[in-house]
Amino acid sequence: MKILVIGANGQLGTDLMCALPQAGHKVIGATRQTLDVRYADQVKRALNETRPQWVINTAAFHNVEQCEDEPAEAMLVNGSAVGVLARECSQRGVKLLHISTDFVFGGEKRTPYVETDKPNPLSAYAKSKLEGEKQVQAAGEQHLIVRTCGLFGHAGSKTRQGNFIEKMIKRAQAREELRVVGDKIGTPSSTLDVTRAIDDLIAQDASGIYHVTNEGECSWHEFAQEALRLSGSSVRVKNVASAEFKTKAVRPAYSVLSKEKMYALGVAKMPDWREALQKYMNSRPVQ
Template sequence: MKVAIIGANGQLGTDLVEVFSPKQNVISLTHAEIEITDIDNVKKVLTSVKPDLLLNTAAYNKVPDAEKNPIEAFKINALGVRNLAKICQDEKIRFLHYSTDYVFDGKKQMPYTENDMPNPLNVYGNTKLSGEYFALNYCEYSFVVRVSGIYGKVPGRSKGNNFITSILKQAKERPEVKVVNDEVLTPTPTLWIAKNTLELVQANSYGLYHMSCEGEVSWYEFAKTIWEELKIKTPLHPASVKDFPSLVKRPFYSVLENQKLKTLGINQMPDWKEALVEFLKKNNI
């Protein structure tokens, strides 16, 4: 199978390339090679590469900046996905697109399944939800995979970091570190998302999927585990979202339940703590 991966040098894209490469013919597409907001360019690239499957990790994912640049965010997260979905439909290319837990408002306070109604609180979540609809409604061979709190060995390209790189920098540079204890989610390594994506595309059942680690944790508890594992001496304190004034409204609870992966019998996602400990060891952190 020929698999084209958009955002191949990004956080998730890097692990997708690594996991898919031994078994599939992988074509890595970086931003220099494809511009998803330009439908003529998308058509030119995809008709020349002729993949059987397209994986899209490209996104405008600087959440606070999206509040100030909603049009730019919509162009990439919604219209860019529409372009990909349209061309995939025309060229009969199977299409897998990644979305986010931020499509939910957090009021449920229990894990969200694929059947729960989204209600995004911010521009980023709204544009990502629109992208989901374009993917699912413009291409009949599409998967949409919602992920949450992702971290990989290559930090997010657009943000220049992920939670782990950012918290370790703070531990080095600050006398003490404060982390919010009232945002609960399930941080997930991109390597596991890549592995479970390979399983999913082989199952061939299109539609919407949740794909995060098992269990749930606040960002503070997650940081505390990193402190314990790495024996960090810098004092770590729990804080509230209110202590960090921001333009962006975020869900206080955005845990995803991998209900559809479980129904198909292909949920491979480990517990968040097991995955975190493995990640720290594997990457010599």
């Protein structure tokens, strides 16, 4: 397949750019410098020049706190610009795989969310990402929406200045105790495993919404504890309630996603998040 990856130097984009060619695809990468999704002319030009069969859109304004201050910009990048991209793809018969988020859910459940569960976005970021999903769906049948959760990859998250693991390791070097939220439950997910599942979904010519994360679930506190243990740090990690941290954005208390729909299609089982974290730590460049 000929695939255009938008957000090619982001955390997920970097692994897609590396793994998809190894899987036999011809891959073209677009960064914000070459394709800013906010500008329709740049979207049209990129599609006309590259003529892909698939577009994977990883680009997003996803600094969740900053989105609360800039809701219009969040709606533009994550909502209306995605609509333009989806319509331009649809007009050309190009399939769009758009990356979305567990945050579209409100966290009311205590069992994994399935794709047909009703969204209830709690923050400006989540509302804008749900708007992006709606615009993709409205543009036609040729789409695939992949909702994922808690991404970690060696490229780090560009818009959050490093992923959660690296932030914890850095903080642990400077402090005797870390305080991490223990009442928000999700599934940390390796960008490498998500990339492999994306390749499987493309191979199946899947369409509609699919949930793609690692297996298992944990709080941010458990995730930090495990990452620090694997890094060899003995710093204490205190379990604190999210109410103790003042944040502008409200986040779901529970956002674990069910992968049953993806498995029913024949996509290989995802590793548990602990296994994925161990793999990440084993291949972590020496700091």
